[in-house]
Amino acid sequence: MRRKLLASGVALGLLGATALATPAHAANVVSAPLAFSAAEAQQVAAFWLADGAANLKAATPFAPPHEVRGERTSGAIVPSTQPVQYNPVAPLAEGDLPQTAGKVFFVGGDEQPHWCSGAAVHTQYRNVVATAAHCVYDTVGAPVTTHNWVFIPGSAEGATPFGLYVGKRAFTHYDFTQYQDHDRDFAFVNVYSGVVPSADGTLTTNGRLADIVGGQGLTFNQEINETTAPAVDIFGFPAGPHPDGTRPYTGQSLERSTGRTSAMSLSSPPADQLVGVESPFTGDGSLGSAWLKDYSDEHGLGYLNGITTGVSDTDGDGRYDTGASPYFDTELAMIFKAAAASWTGRIT
Template identity: 25%
Template sequence: MKRLLVPLAVVGLSAATLAFPATAEPHWASDNLQPKPADAYGVAYFWLDANGAALRKATQYRLDTKNVPKLVSSGSKGAPDGKPGMTGPTGTAKPTVSKNVNLPKTIGKVFFLDRAGNYRWCSATSIQSQHRNLVATAGHCVFANGKDDVYDKWVFVPGYYQGRAPWGVYAGAYAFTAFDLDTYDDYDGDFAFVAVHNGFALAGEKEVSHKEFKEWAGDKWIKPRQISAEEFRKCQINLGECWSEGEDKPADLVGPDYPGAVLEKVEVSKQTYDDAKIGRGQGFKFGDPVVEQVDKAKWDAYSGPGDKGSGPDKFGNYTITHYYTQKWVKPGTTRKYYEARYIIGIAKDMGRLGDVVGGQGVAWNQPMGQNVVAFGYPSAPHPDGDRPFSGVTPKWCAGKTGTKTYQVNTFRVDTHQVLKCSMTPGADGGPWLMRYDNNKRTGYVNGVTSMFHDQDGNGRIDFISSAYFDGEVAAVYNKANYAQTKAIVGPKGELLK
């Protein structure tokens, strides 16, 4: 897929919030995910089908490195390339009072297929945007190794929990990241903004007429229903869609050693039973005689080969004694008849992401040493093998970011910001929220988790790092801010064009 790589003129949010030095020329990279509603529908349905089986199958994404990368201080006290700026959040949650950190409604997981076809996930958040449709996450959770292509079947699921998508699934339409990450695999630009279509959820299925089935633009399928031979003949007369399978074929007598032979019992007279031998062959005895207690009406009506007793015993019971011999057969077959049931899948439009769960603000060129709360879905074990997190529910770390930026030589990093935190991979892409309001559950995204580090060498993650959000991040965000997306399904659940 060819990339669009263009220097970005500074336009958009406001001249005050997106002012760059005269020498700065931000670059961005963009790629299509699923811009067409039909393709987006297929992607979302892939993850939702079978009650979210694919969502539960996914495992956390991990960077392609054998060892936990080391942080090296760059000595810099920050890397702003222009004036500080921010855009405010929007929220939908009602203010609450809590002594703990209240989880924001905006956070969730992104799901995708990696280059090997494995089902993967990272962490992410909804953010404020002009069209209420943007997701912020790590660049390596969208762009395949930072170059060549984007990951397949990319969706965002806010509030994800154990295979459930409480606010729907939002299929990615367009992805935006830094030029240097896309071109040089430079993790100083390990962030991404993804414009997503309206969310949708599956709302069951409905049987419809053949005419309605043909006209339906959404998901549809045919379910067979077994019918009788008489119903089949009527269906053919009425030119319905019906068919038959197999053939009527009687059972054949075979020996007990014939492959697939089935033992059946045949009711015979007492004389035939007494004359039969005990063994496995045709006509041999099949167990002991069976005495059946019946009422008088059944006793009077019986005309089989068994013996009827002389009449009621002292308790008023009537009996029939049955005698059986063996019959070894190769089973026959019976023709089966079916008719088509026309089924359509009903989907529900959940609306724009920002209208459903709100969106966090975004901040850039902020001073180092900010108080932040980092959220994510950690899951992977620590380097020593201990696995304290399940990845099922989001976790958080709170503290001040470092006062200096750091290098990570193996990933071309010169200016990452750091936070002391023990979250493990799976939290990749989770937001670092500056000025987090615990009541409103909103703040300003000033970083997204990129890497995990064990600085003291004890086999436990103790730091996480993020790209420093500078003017280049603002430029990419500004470009993504203009991306327009669509509803996937209409008011009746039909697929839109």
């Protein structure tokens, strides 16, 4: 499903909230606005916080739009260029780690509120969230952006312990928006500075996302093979059942699993180069979970090197045992760099 990189230009079309920019000269970076004015962002925040955060409490975990069938393999993924990494940044205040992990909330094509997992990533403007592209774009028919998109780090039962961050603009890969390519199921979203509700219901500015909760680093072009494949820590909010019907997770608390990565061979959906990881996470709610390489328990920080876009039961025992992610390569880094260069600001 991969196309060769034909050009390095970036399309930054400022279209309507349900439209996508057409990449100029076949460039691969696509951006679309989510809430492109402070007034619109205030309405989005009010949607989630009104009536005692009723819509947050009513949101359901987003289910993977496709079943992943495949297995981890001993094959190797060898990058064409040298590995590169961007360093993380520590949170402002002490607390349970990692503070960067949270839920992304949105109203989907079914007009119902849903949530996925996501994580704050360190950039110069401290305003980027990484998640799965399926948690930003509704792919029923032609992909369009979802409505009322927000990120809430540390979210649980309607609480906003570090504030609520309204999405301003989403960046993803052309192949996802045009072909729903599973190899490109990732998105980076710029968010406005956070807000917290005051006692009288008004919104007060909290601060930039990574200033408050910190930001994970990012690394790409890492070699994957059975002898040197790194172990990663996965953080997310799984909530769905295993194929056998058991429900080990509720989605109300941050969960962690640790496993080794490998190349992955799929029979469905079509994909050329996915990475697999040993993980018992179920699918619903866990899309967008962060895979962190070299994670430090002391600091709650590491290097983002994967994003859960599906889960698979590879041995047929009725329980999921593998998470799948796009391979973090130079083209993903290009999407990230475009998001990192986008400033947002405050909504109050």
